Amino acid sequence: MTALQGLLGPDHVLTGDDAEPYLLDWRGRYRGEALAVACPGSVDEVAGVVAECARLGVPIVPQGGNTGLCGAGTPDGSGTALILSLRRLNAIREIDVENDTITVEAGCVLQAVQDAARAAGRLFALSLAAEGSCTVGGNLATNAGGTQVLRYGNARDLTLGLEVVTPQGERWDGLRGLRKDNSGYSLRDLYIGSEGTLGIITAATFKLFPLPVAQSTALIALPSLEAAVALLARARAGFGPALTGFEVMAADVLGQVFTVFPEQRLPFAGEGAGAAWHALLEVSDSESAAHAQARFESVLGNALAAGNALDVVIAHSDAQSQALWHLRESIPLAEARLGKSIKHDVSLPASRIADFVRDTNALLQARYPGVRNVVFGHLGDGNLHYNVARAPGQSEAALLALQPEVYRLVHDSVHAHAGSISAEHGVGQLKRDELPRYKGAVELALMKRIKAALDPQGIMNPGKVLQS
Structure with a gap:
């Protein structure tokens, strides 16, 4: 502890009550203990902290904005680990407009990166509900997705280069703003999505894009999830790469929003008010607002005529567009207000999504009558947030006691429909023990060899992603 205080200053090594906010995950599911919370202010300080931990064999739990949903940023209960918070590494180092790149430190809040890009006349395309508090280091650690993956890809697709501190306290400077670099193994791709188990991402160089000339948003009432999938195919054909968002929400999910936020x-x-499903579409146009509106009306008009949609509302102003997106963004807030649920972050081929929801809903109702299926997500990239909420009269504790059984049922169904049990939230400690059931032996062995090669002491975020 004395060595850390000497390196960082006593104000930046937190213990006792000052450390409490770092010990509990955002969902309130996991609470751990730690030796202390170290808050370095530079990459050199990060390297110094990691080198000292490596010397002493002290486990390290990296933490960004502490908004993760799988417990990856929370220590275990032993109290032997050091939490390393990256929040003070929050500088925007460079914006290269001609190269369309931005280089930022890992503790930058996502919204601050978006704002900096916009001020330079550019778009940083990663966008998700927690963008006002999550940090880009955490986004990279979980390969975050969000609402614009359909057009721009996940965090990995948006990243050109990284700066990383290795488990030995060495600094790898891979901050290259290159679209093409085939000069060896793609180390960048190893660290992105590794949830702090291979090293600590301290900075990244991201792609930027031109700001759209116009964006059009529409809310569509749908008779079924099958109709939503058909509408997605029609939208892809009609809008091409201009289609930036395609979200889907079950009617009872929006019902939760209206219960908690009656002003919405x-x-x-x-007929549209009683629809079973709703989709939220966004198109970004490089020509003009009139061009975007005309395309929207044509494609969605054809969808209405074909029976893929029951009704359509097209936003005619930024305020109307924000109001439509606010419906979607309010879903996690409404869920949190109504109590804990059993959450799943899964991905499936678009062609299998309707079958998966139908089959899994039926399985859950047969085994646990009355539980509510809370289904919404990013249909455009096959990512569903398939959550299970309490049945009428069921206590929160009674529901959560079923979590292992519900996970097994839902994840087995995901696997049977050729999907993945983690789309964008990561594995953390929540799904760690489920992974061996759905990963092949060779794949798991390769992952463990990579972990052992890069972190032979096993000090980087132990107990996360892989079983010991």
Whole structure:
């Protein structure tokens, strides 16, 4: 502890009550203990802290904005680990407009990166509900997705280069703003999505894009999830790469939003108000608002005529567009207000999504009558947030006691439909013990060899992703 205080200053080594906020995960599911919380302010300080931990064999739990959903940033209960918070590494180092890149430190809040890019006349395309508090280091650690993956890809697709501190306290400077670099193994891709188990990402160089000239948003009432999948195919054909977002929400999910936030409401009357599903589409246009609106009306008009949609509301102003997106963004907040649920972050081929939801809903109702299926997500990239909430009269504790059984049922169904049990939230400690059931022996062995090669002491975020 004295060595850390000498390196960082006593104000940046937290213990006791000062450390408490770092010990509990955002969902309130995991609480751990730690020797202390180290808050370095530079990459050299990060390297110094890691080198000292390596010398002493002290485990390290990297933490960004502490908004993760799988417990990857929370220590275990032993109290033997050091939490390494990257929040003070929050500088925007460079914006290269001509190269369309931005280089930022890992503790930058995602929204601050978006704002800096916009001020330079560019778009940073990663966008998700926690963007006002999550940090880009955490986004990279879980290969975050969000609402624009359909057009721009996950965090990995948006990243050109990284700066990483290895488990030995060495600094790898891979901050290259190159679109093409085939000069060896792609170390960048190893660290992205590794949830702090291979090293500590301290900075990244990201791709930027031109700001769209116009964006159009529409909310579509749908008769079924099958209709949503058909509409997605029609939208892809009609809009091409201009289609930046395609979200889907079950009617009862929006019902939760209206229960918690009664000032919000659906902009439909008649048949559209009673639709079983709703989709939220966004198109980014490089020509003009009039061009975007004309394309929207043509494609969605054809969808109505074909029976893929019951009703359509197109936003005609930024305020109307924000109101439609606010419906989608309010879903996690409404869920949190209504109590804990059993959450799943899964991905499936678009062609299998409707079958998966139908089959899994039926399996859950047969085994646990009355539980509520809370289904929404990024249909455009096959990512569903398939959550299970309490049945009427069921206590929160009674539901959570079923979590291992529900995970097994849902994840087995995901696997049977050729999907993945983790789309964008990561594995952490939540899904660690589930992974061997769905990963092949060779794949798991390769992952363990990589871990052993890069972190032979096993000090980087132990107990996360892989079983010991």
